[in-house]
Amino acid sequence: MDVIQLLPDNIANQIAAGEVIQRPASALKELLENAVDAGATRIKVFITDAGKNTLQVIDNGKGMSETDARMAFERHATSKIRKIDDLFHVRTMGFRGEALASIAAVAQVEIKTKRAEDELGTFIEIENSVVKKQEPCVCENGTNICMKNLFFNVPARRNFLKSNASETKHIIEEFIRVAMAFPSIFFSLHNNGQEVFHLEAGTLKQRVVQILGNNVNQHLVNVKEETDYMNIYGFIGKPEASRKTRGEQYFFVNNRFIRSAYLNHAVSSAFAELLPKENFPLYTLFIELDPAQVDINVHPTKQEIKFEDEKIIYAFVQAAVKHALAQASIAPSIDFSL
Ligand code: ADP
Ligand code: MG
Numbered sequence: 001m002d003v004i005q006l007l008p009d010n011i012a013n014q015i016a017a018g019e020v021i022q023r024p025a026s027a028l029k030e031l032l033e034n035a036v037d038a039g040a041t042r043i044k045v046f047i048t049d050a051g052k053n054t055l056q057v058i059d060n061g062k063g064m065s066e067t068d069a070r071m072a073f074e075r076h077a078t079s080k081i082r083k084i085d086d087l088f089h090v091r092t093m094g095f096r097g098e099a100l101a102s103i104a105a106v107a108q109v110e111i112k113t114k115r116a117e118d119e120l121g122t123f124i125e126i127e128n129s130v131v132k133k134q135e136p137c138v139c140e141n142g143t144n145i146c147m148k149n150l151f152f153n154v155p156a157r158r159n160f161l162k163s164n165a166s167e168t169k170h171i172i173e174e175f176i177r178v179a180m181a182f183p184s185i186f187f188s189l190h191n192n193g194q195e196v197f198h199l200e201a202g203t204l205k206q207r208v209v210q211i212l213g214n215n216v217n218q219h220l221v222n223v224k225e226e227t228d229y230m231n232i233y234g235f236i237g238k239p240e241a242s243r244k245t246r247g248e249q250y251f252f253v254n255n256r257f258i259r260s261a262y263l264n265h266a267v268s269s270a271f272a273e274l275l276p277k278e279n280f281p282l283y284t285l286f287i288e289l290d291p292a293q294v295d296i297n298v299h300p301t302k303q304e305i306k307f308e309d310e311k312i313i314y315a316f317v318q319a320a321v322k323h324a325l326a327q328a329s330i331a332p333s334i335d336f337s338l
Contacts, residue, residue: 010129013105019300020102024051025170027103032178033093035059042186050167060142063115069122075101088292105129108148112139177257183207208284223324230289232320237282239274248282259303266314270321
């Protein structure tokens with residue numbers, strides 16, 4: 001007897017969702033990135049119960065047509081790439097076409113979306129990958145998406161969620177990472193009706209100070225180097241602003257927050273003995289390079305990436321930080337050549 005069967009779509013989506021959506025914060029990251037990709041200039045987030053109960057993102061981006069609004073929830077449905085080669089040129093945050101399908105497989109979702117050229121928008125209610133309601137609606141230009149009762153249909157995963165305090169911490173972390181990368185966008189975050197972040201659009205330095213606090217302002221040292229291969233810009237904190245924890249270390253590659261112990265080390269090693277023992281430098285650094293030089297598709301959340309030539313990046317980051325420290329007269333002047 002043959003025993004193999006294809007899984008129904010909603011089960012396949014629930015399984016796939018496990019890779020992308022682990023907690024409310026992962027859904028927030030995906031929804032924020034969609035808003036950024038849609039060209040929004042204002043993005044507002046509302047959460048209740050640490051995002052377990054509701055997590056809503058409202059943007060004033062380009063919105064979707066009625067057909068696209070429905071298509072957006074299909075698995076592998078994306079407007080961002082067309083062929084595999086596009087992966088190595090992609091400038092958008094998303095491209096896998098999995099986020100909305102995953103979220104709709106493990107939560108109840110309501111979306112209102114409208115393009116500027118349309119008179120009416122589209123309202124869709126979807127749950128367990130099944131559309132419950134779809135109708136025209138009156139709404140603002142842009143997209144208003146609300147995720148409710150995450151993992152209501154996967155109790156085992158719902159049980160794995162941590163306390164509200166802990167999940168809220170993750171939410172704020174993801175919120176900050178996206179807000180830091182896009183200082184020209186207004187962001188706000190409301191937690192149980194209370195506004196906890198209100199970040200007016202401005203420069204990167206203003207955004208860093210809005211997020212890390214006024215007291216870091218006096219400790220920020222500008223980093224900026226440009227070569228044909230790559231650019232780096234951003235800020236490092238003077239040694240006295242270093243901390244006992246790694247909390248305030250942000251690396252972005254082409255505006256995408258990444259985790260890299262290797263690049264962390266490049267920065268710390270540039271500080272060398274300037275840094276008190278067991279302290280970590282504060283930094284927000286942006287690397288820009290040809291997307292063909294990085295593979296962002298090695299991990300579903302895209303927080304780990306692969307560089308074509310990791311050693312060059314390491315040397316460049318280290319040299320740029322040393323140079324910045326020297327220019328701020330924090331280290332003895334050094335010969336800066338790559
Ligand atoms: P991806 O972002 O990888 O393309 P998603 O599942 O996150 O996949 O979204 C699917 C598609 O839905 C996107 O490619 C985009 O065309 C559309 N979309 C999603 N969110 C928004 C939004 N906030 N505004 C406009 N379009 C959106
Ligand atoms: Mg997306």
